[in-house]
Amino acid sequence: MKTRFAVVGLWISLGLLAAGCAGMNERVLDSKTETLRARSIQTRVMDTADRERTLRDVIATLSDLGFWVDKADATLGVVKASKSGLTMTVTVSPRGTGQVVVRANAQQQMSPVEDPEAYQRFFAALEKAMFLTAHQVD
């Protein structure tokens, strides 16, 4: 009887340890997020070669939306801003000779924002600031 309890206890412990590992991977690497889907909703291509102007438009758009700009780096092409527990990182990188790729990823409290509408609204505001049409990334 005692041996049976010990075996059951061992299996439960192993199960909990395995569950702990999965939780750690999920937490650190966001392994449950569908990368391609996330990339698609978080990314737009803009028809401009002017990366710095795009970064300035990102800063102006985030300010208009009531965000506080925490960091801005022209070399890396990164802007980080926050508003009431919502944090946004926007990167602007060149694509070919006449386009830039704008990627935004948001985090609210302790979770990544996966709602496509949230990103659509951000890009709609950015489009207005840039007088450009954002294209869904191929």
Place this chain on the structure above:
Amino acid sequence: MARHPIKSAPILLGLLLLTGCAAPASQMLTSPEDMLAQRQLQTRHYESADEERILMTCTALLQDMGFQIDEGTSRLGVVLGSKMRDANSLTPGQRVAVGAAALGLLAGGYTAPLALLLVDKIQAKPVRIEVGVFTRKIGVDGDRIAVRIIFRETGHTDGRPGPPHIIADATVYQEAFDRLSKALALEARES
């Protein structure tokens, strides 16, 4: 076994309170109705093509206002600063007077509760004030510079920061831009 509805009520209430805490991200990313008014309040245009000089004048002005410079990216026209201040407007002398009055009320016995109100008046109310300055060239020839200044304030209670809020007081922005205009005019005269 089904849980009694009354026993489930506190759990449901707790869940509702938790979900009701934060607005959805899509709502927070929607352009606010007063967006243009806010932008106008926070922005002034200056006749100059030298963005770097204006940004340097802004940085000196922030130092004049007692801000520590936390971040500066001239390529993107960004300067960020912050400072800690006491939101309690009473001078040290006034605080001593209020403290003496509070002691008097405390000694009065039945007036003691009023003393608590006075004690609150003499306590320091630390606030963190942050400023963001954003410049950019505007106009067809890029011969004008738009300067946007945004102030944010965060109150601290028992050493812990509360929710930050953007300062919307028009007089604060008016004075900041008046001081910037004067500093730019002075520089133009000196150069």
